[in-house]
Structure formats: C-alpha cells, structure tokens
Amino acid sequence: MEQQQLILASSPHVRDTDSTQKIMLTVVVALLPVWGASIYFFGLDAVRLVLWAAAAAVVAEAIFQRLRGKPSSTHDGSALVTGMLLGLSVPPTLPSWMVVLGAIVAIGLGKQVFGGLGHNPFNPALVGRAFLTTSFAVPMTTWARPFDGISGATPLALGSGVVPYSDLFFGSIAGSLGETSVLAILLAGIFMFYRGVLDFRMPLGFLATTIGLMFVLGHDPLFHIMSGSIMFAAVFMVTCMVTTPVTRRGRVIYGIGVGIIVTVIRLWGNLPEGVTFAILLMNAATPLINRWTRPRIFGQGVTLDA
Amino acid sequence: MKKKTFWGGIHPEYHKQVSSETSIQLLPAPEQLVIPLQQHVGSSAKPMVKKGDTVLAGQRIGEAQGFVSAHVHAPVSGTVVAIEARPHSHGKMVQSIILDNDGEETWTDLESHADPIQLSRDQIKQAVTAAGIVGMGGAGFPTHVKLSPPADAEIDYFILNGSECEPFLTADHRMMVEFAADVALGTRLLAKAIGAKRVIIGIETNKMDAIQSLRKHAGNIDIVPLAVKYPQGGEKQLIKALTGREVPSNGLPYECGVVVQNVGTALAAAHAVRDGLPLTHRVITVTGECVQRPGNFLVPIGTSFQQMIEAAGGTKGTVGKVISGGPMMGTAQITTDVPVIKETSGILVLSQEQCAPTHPLACIKCSRCGDVCPAYLLPMRIERAAILGRWDEAEDYGAMDCIECGCCSYICPSKRYLLHYIRLAKNQIMSAKQTRSS
Numbered sequence: 001m002e003q004q005q006l007i008l009a010s011s012p013h014v015r016d017t018d019s020t021q022k023i024m025l026t027v028v029v030a031l032l033p034v035w036g037a038s039i040y041f042f043g044l045d046a047v048r049l050v051l052w053a054a055a056a057a058v059v060a061e062a063i064f065q066r067l068r069g070k071p072s073s074t075h076d077g078s079a080l081v082t083g084m085l086l087g088l089s090v091p092p093t094l095p096s097w098m099v100v101l102g103a104i105v106a107i108g109l110g111k112q113v114f115g116g117l118g119h120n121p122f123n124p125a126l127v128g129r130a131f132l133t134t135s136f137a138v139p140m141t142t143w144a145r146p147f148d149g150i151s152g153a154t155p156l157a158l159g160s161g162v163v164p165y166s167d168l169f170f171g172s173i174a175g176s177l178g179e180t181s182v183l184a185i186l187l188a189g190i191f192m193f194y195r196g197v198l199d200f201r202m203p204l205g206f207l208a209t210t211i212g213l214m215f216v217l218g219h220d221p222l223f224h225i226m227s228g229s230i231m232f233a234a235v236f237m238v239t240c241m242v243t244t245p246v247t248r249r250g251r252v253i254y255g256i257g258v259g260i261i262v263t264v265i266r267l268w269g270n271l272p273e274g275v276t277f278a279i280l281l282m283n284a285a286t287p288l289i290n291r292w293t294r295p296r297i298f299g300q301g302v303t304l305d306a
Numbered sequence: 307m308k309k310k311t312f313w314g315g316i317h318p319e320y321h322k323q324v325s326s327e328t329s330i331q332l333l334p335a336p337e338q339l340v341i342p343l344q345q346h347v348g349s350s351a352k353p354m355v356k357k358g359d360t361v362l363a364g365q366r367i368g369e370a371q372g373f374v375s376a377h378v379h380a381p382v383s384g385t386v387v388a389i390e391a392r393p394h395s396h397g398k399m400v401q402s403i404i405l406d407n408d409g410e411e412t413w414t415d416l417e418s419h420a421d422p423i424q425l426s427r428d429q430i431k432q433a434v435t436a437a438g439i440v441g442m443g444g445a446g447f448p449t450h451v452k453l454s455p456p457a458d459a460e461i462d463y464f465i466l467n468g469s470e471c472e473p474f475l476t477a478d479h480r481m482m483v484e485f486a487a488d489v490a491l492g493t494r495l496l497a498k499a500i501g502a503k504r505v506i507i508g509i510e511t512n513k514m515d516a517i518q519s520l521r522k523h524a525g526n527i528d529i530v531p532l533a534v535k536y537p538q539g540g541e542k543q544l545i546k547a548l549t550g551r552e553v554p555s556n557g558l559p560y561e562c563g564v565v566v567q568n569v570g571t572a573l574a575a576a577h578a579v580r581d582g583l584p585l586t587h588r589v590i591t592v593t594g595e596c597v598q599r600p601g602n603f604l605v606p607i608g609t610s611f612q613q614m615i616e617a618a619g620g621t622k623g624t625v626g627k628v629i630s631g632g633p634m635m636g637t638a639q640i641t642t643d644v645p646v647i648k649e650t651s652g653i654l655v656l657s658q659e660q661c662a663p664t665h666p667l668a669c670i671k672c673s674r675c676g677d678v679c680p681a682y683l684l685p686m687r688i689e690r691a692a693i694l695g696r697w698d699e700a701e702d703y704g705a706m707d708c709i710e711c712g713c714c715s716y717i718c719p720s721k722r723y724l725l726h727y728i729r730l731a732k733n734q735i736m737s738a739k740q741t742r743s744s
Contacts, residue, residue, distance in 0.1 A: 006625065006626070006627060006628055006638070006639060006640060006641070006642075007626045007627045007638065007658070007661045007663075008627075008638050008640055009627070009638055009661070009663065010638070010723075010725065010726050010729065011629075011633070011634060011635050011636055011637070011638075011710075011712050011725070012633060012634045012635070012712030012715050012716050012725065013627060013629055013633040013634075013636065013638065013654075013656060013660075013661065014318060014319075014473070014633040014634070014656075014660070014716065015664065015715070015716055015718075015721060016316075016318075016716055016717050016718075016719070018717075018719050019719050019720075019721065020667050020670055020719045020720045022719070023670070023672070023719055076667060078670075115668075116668065117667065117668045117670065118667070118668030118669050118670045118671065118720075119668060197672075199673075241670050241671050241672040241673070242670050242671050243671075244671070246671050246673040246676055246684060246686060246687075247673070247676065247684065248673075248676075248677075251673075294684065294703075295676070295682045295683075295684070296682060297555060297681060297682050297683060297704040297707050298542065298546075298552060298555070298680065298681040298682045298683075298707060299542065299552045299553050299554050299555035299556075299557065299681075299707065300554075300555045300704075300707070302551075302552040302554055302562070
C-alpha cells in the first residue's frame with residue numbers, strides 16, 4: 001500500500017444508516033393517507049390549504065435561516081413537516097392567506113427565533129395553530145360538512161351520542177382537515193411506529209389518561225378520543241421529538257399531563273378544543289420533567305450483597 | 307434457549323462472515339521486529355538489553371516497573387539493533403526495542419508442567435506474571451493485577467469473555483473453535499488463580515461452532531449462549547447479563563465478586579503455565595472492505611501493520627482508515643508503520659466512502675442515544691454540557707460512567723459526535739481532579 005493520507009477520527013468509525021432527514025421524510029409519508037382522507041372528504045380545499053401551508057413554511061424557513069446568516073436548512077424536511085401539520089389542522093373553509101400567515105408564525109416565532117431545528121421549546125405547528133385560533137377565532141371555528149361543504153357543527157360541539165361511532169372512525173364528520181379520520185391517523189401511527197420514529201409512551205400516556213378520566217367523570221371516552229384533534233395530536237403532536245422529554249419515564253408523564261389538561265379544558269374550559277394548549281403547556285413543562293426523571297446510572301445505588 | 311443479555315445496545319452490521327470461516331494462519335516472523343516497552347496499561351517496562359546484544363526467542367528483554375506493568379519478551383532470536391522511540395498504535399511515540407531476526411528461532415529454556423492444573427494459585431499467578439500477560443481484548447490491563455484483588459474480596463464468578471461483540475473481528479471466535487482445549491485449560495487456570503466458585507464462558511450465538519467446540523472441553527465450566535448485541539462483550543454488560551450483578555459506579559468487577567478475562571488471555575495463560583511460553587505471539591484479524599484476503603493470523607508481536615496487511619493480500623480500493631481494533635472502539639492510525647502489540651485484536655482497513663466525515667445536524671432530542679446507552683446515561687445531555695464547557699454539569703450527568711462503547715454516536719440520526727465530546731468531558735474532569743489533588 002502506498003502511503004496515502006489516512007483519515008484520523010475518534011471511534012466509533014461506523015454509523016447507522018438512519019438520519020434526521022429520513023425521520024422527517026417518514027413523517028411526511030405517514031401524513032399522506034391523512035391528507036388523502038382529507039381530500040376525499042373536503043375536496044380541493046384540502047389540497048389548497050396544505051399546499052399553501054407547506055410552501056409557506058418551507059419558504060419562511062429559507063428566509064429566516066438567511067436572515068440569521070445560517071446555511072439553508074430546508075433540506076432537513078422539518079419545515080415541510082411543520083407546514084403539512086399546520087395545513088391539516090385548520091378548517092376547510094379557512095382563507096389561504098390566513099394559513100400562510102400561520103405557517104410564517106409557526107416557523108418564525110415557533111422555531112427560528114429559538115435557533116431553528118432542535119432548539120424550539122414549543123411545537124411550531126401548534127404555535128401557528130394557537131396564533132390562528134386566537135387571531136381569527138371565527139374562521140378557525142367555522143366548520144363545513146364533508147362532501148357538500150355546507151357549514152355545520154363538529155361532533156364535539158354537538159355532544160356525544162349524536163354522531164355514530166363509525167362516522168367518527170372513518171371521518172365523514174365536520175372538523176379540521178386532517179383530524180376527522182381516525183382510520184387514516186391510525187394507519188399513519190402504525191407506519192411511524194414500525195419505522196421507529198414514534199415512541200409509544202407519549203400517545204399511550206395521553207390516550208390512557210384521557211380515556212380513564214373521561215370514564216371516571218361520567219363522559220363517553222370513546223367519543224372523546226375520536227372527536228376533535230385528540231387522535232391527530234396523539235400520533236403527530238405529542239410524539240414530536242424536539243419538544244418532549246428525553247427520558248423514558250418523562251415521556252409517560254408528559255403524555256399523562258397532556259391527557260389531564262385536555263380533559264380539564266374540554267369539560268370545564270371555554271375553548272372548543274383543548275389539545276393545542278394542553279400540548280403547549282406540557283412543552284413548557286418538558287425541561288422540568290427531564291430534570292425530575294433522570295434515569296439511574298448503571299452501577300449507581302447497587303447493593304453489593306447480591 | 308433463552309439468551310441472556312443486557313439493557314440497551316445496538317445491532318450494527320457485523321461483517322464477521324468475511325473472516326469467521328478462515329482458519330488461523332501462522333505467519334513467519336519478519337526480518338525486523340519493533341517491540342514497544344509499553345504494551346499495557348500502567349508504567350512502561352525497562353529495557354534489560356542494550357544495542358548489539360544477541361537475544362534468544364522467549365528471552366525477557368523488558369522488565370516490568372512496579373505492580374501495574376508487564377514484562378516484555380523477544381518473539382524471535384536475533385540482535386538488538388536499536389532502542390528508540392517508534393510510532394505506536396496509541397498514536398504516540400513509544401520507546402521500543404528494535405530486533406533483527408536471525409531466522410534461527412533459537413528458544414530460551416522454558417519451564418513446562420505436565421499437569422498445570424495441580425499447581426497452586428500462587429504458582430499460576432507467578433507463571434502469568436513471568437509471561438508478561440495482559441488483557442488481550444483491547445484494553446491491555448496487566449492480567450496478574452486482575453488476579454490479585456484485595457485479600458478480603460470474595461470472587462464468586464470467573465467469566466471468560468467469548469462475546470467478541472465488535473463487528474468485523476473474529477480472532478477470539480477462531481481461537482475458541484481451533485484451540486478449544488487450550489482455551490478451556492487457560493480458563494480453568496485463571497479461575498483457580500482467582501479462587502472463583504463458579505466458572506462461566508459467555509459466547510454470542512453468532513458463534514455456534516465456538517459454543518459446540520468449547521462444550522466438548524467444558525467439564526465444570528458453564529458455557530452460556532448470549533444474545534448477539536453490541537456491546538455484549540463490555541465487561542460490565544457481560545457481568546450484568548451473566549450474573550445479574552452491576553459493577554458499582556467508579557468500581558472494579560471484583561467489588562461485585564466477579565473477574566472477567568478475554569479468550570486470548572486465557573490461551574496465553576494456558577501456554578504460559580503449561581509450556582512456560584511468554585506472551586510473544588497473538589492471533590489477530592486483518593479485515594475490512596479494503597483488504598484483499600481477510601483472515602486470522604497468528605503473528606509475532608512486533609510485526610508491523612503494513613506487513614500484516616500485505617500478508618492479507620494487500621489493499622484494494624481507496625483506503626480511508628486503518629484501525630487498530632474494531633470499528634466501534636478501535637483507534638484510527640496515522641501510519642501503518644506501527645507494530646502489533648499484545649492488545650492488538652485486529653487491523654481493520656475501511657474505505658474512504660465508509661469514513662467520510664459526517665455533517666452533524668442539530669440534536670432533535672429523539673433520545674435514541676439514551677435508549678441505546680448501556681450505562682443508562684443521557685449522552686445528548688453530556689454532549690451539550692461538553693460543547694458549552696460545563697464540565698461540572700457533564701460530570702453530574704454521569705460522564706465518568708461512560709464506557710465509550712460508541713452506541714450513542716452510532717445511532718444518532720443527526721450524525722453528531724456524541725462520544726467525541728463525552729471523551730473531551732471525561733478528560734477535562736480527570737485533569738481537573740488531578741489539579742485539585744496535586
């Protein structure tokens with residue numbers, strides 16, 4: 001072997017083939033059946049709003065990165081995910097410019113002001129949604145029925161027992177674009193779990209707590225988890241890696257916390273839906289949960305008389 | 307068959323089949339050998355010869371200095387042509403004895419024992435010390451030190467580490483298959499020297515032929531199949547898998563009643579105690595995508611990496627890294643002009659594509675590093691503290707409990723250099739401690 005320049009670097013010298021880009025792409029792929037269902041139920045409005053939101057998020061990411069003097073980061077796919085999630089969580093009748101504004105806020109205020117990918121304490125898509133809900137309260141709560149687009153109330157507003165479970169499961173109900181079809185969301189969740197980008201602890205803690213509390217408080221748990229944003233959030237929002245605890249116990253506690261707050265807001269709160277603010281509040285609690293749930297280190301606290 | 311294992315860890319691509327079926331080949335000694343006086347953890351040996359001296363094969367040429375040190379022997383007969391600093395696989399210059407091989411293989415007198423297992427504990431320990439045996443799995447800790455725990459320590463288990471969990475490496479595997487009787491004898495001798503109540507050999511189930519051949523010689527030794535997972539062969543992980551015990555943080559295995567030795571070490575102990583042979587040769591794997599004919603070789607210590615790679619047919623493709631050891635914990639070399647030493651378990655030649663530096667993205671807190679860490683740490687926290695120079699915080703998060711297995715860096719989807727920064731933190735914490743105590 002002729003003496004050539006050998007590469008010097010510390011171990012390990014091999015790496016797994018998975019990457020952050022692939023994780024983001026997996027979420028995008030998982031969102032496709034959800035988007036498909038929303039197109040089926042709400043037609044071109046679902047195409048219009050998701051495309052506008054996704055495009056606005058990616059362009060906003062590029063612009064903000066440039067303003068901050070950082071290299072372009074649109075290729076990591078995280079802005080695309082944020083845009084799609086936001087687009088799928090608004091009502092079908094929302095004007096396009098509003099979702100564009102929401103996407104800019106999501107990326108700008110939700111993510112870039114903190115330093116971009118990985119540094120945001122709050123879920124950017126939910127920051128955008130919270131902004132839209134509080135700024136445009138009426139358009140954000142004006143719902144249309146599937147297929148015919150005639151305005152109508154959501155099952156959550158109607159109360160349990162009015163809409164059959166099958167409609168809730170398949171999604172032919174009024175609601176936010178991507179949040180109506182429990183079936184499509186479950187497919188996405190299974191796919192993400194299978195691909196290792198979904199930690200079951202957070203949705204499990206969230207759903208189990210919600211079901212348990214609703215049951216104990218005399219409400220129909222099945223109706224509650226299948227209406228509103230609970231399933232969508234359980235699969236796509238409480239599983240957000242960046243804004244949730246890094247410890248295993250912490251992730252369970254986080255899910256439980258979201259479940260408690262959602263239940264409280266739904267049953268006693270003044271909002272139509274509690275998921276957005278429940279998750280944002282638990283995002284804020286994440287650093288504290290991390291601190292409280294540090295795992296025992298191997299070899300610490302062991303008794304030697306084994 | 308329920309396989310024992312530990313919590314955490316990863317399943318890298320193993321690449322073992324490229325050399326696992328290749329019989330160990332004895333390589334002739336080169337014309338010149340470089341014998342470093344430091345081939346172990348602890349203080350350097352002191353040269354017992356000077357330039358111009360003629361030496362016999364097996365003759366002691368370096369004297370251990372202090373307890374944590376090891377003797378060094380000549381693998382061939384010949385002449386000392388120089389004693390000078392030479393490149394070493396640890397990445398520094400080390401005082402070495404340069405030996406011209408006379409090709410005669412004239413051996414010094416060796417003290418052999420027909421029935422070595424009848425020897426006393428002290429006699430076994432003396433023979434091991436005299437032979438200069440050190441841990442041959444990669445760490446190079448002098449074996450006689452491991453055999454000398456405090457008098458009040460009770461050793462329940464002696465474990466032979468047959469996991470060889472590093473990808474690519476197959477030297478231990480081939481030794482267990484081809485020299486099963488001697489490996490079993492060495493295991494018994496070392497277990498007797500430590501006074502262990504139970505003797506276990508743990509072997510990953512990707513080496514079924516090794517399990518079968520050792521079972522033929524097992525006697526009262528337990529041969530336990532282990533799940534195939536990295537780092538199954540980490541000392542603490544192996545002990546946990548086989549006994550359920552945890553080595554205390556900052557502690558040594560004997561503190562939980564266990565002593566672990568490596569396959570190569572057991573083989574060397576058998577040769578030392580039965581035949582009086584010092585540790586002058588070892589089995590290593592030469593492998594990797596860039597090696598023409600990967601294989602396992604029995605070679606004299608002091609043979610250069612360059613000669614080993616040539617013995618394996620030379621290289622192909624564009625070489626990126628030459629690594630002493632495996633891809634997870636091995637050390638990248640700046641030159642192939644370094645000698646094989648007692649702790650060299652393999653030489654791995656990776657291509658430039660395999661070694662392309664990564665461009666890390668921000669941590670997305672996926673916690674995969676925490677989910678694979680066999681020390682139950684949160685590597686992303688230690689890394690962040692180290693990047694910010696917060697050494698106290700890194701220590702608080704358990705940096706010193708890191709075993710440097712590399713699982714965190716391996717699994718990170720953002721391709722961050724987690725272990726690199728954890729090592730930095732460990733160094734800083736150590737040097738701060740030394741400054742405080744001095």
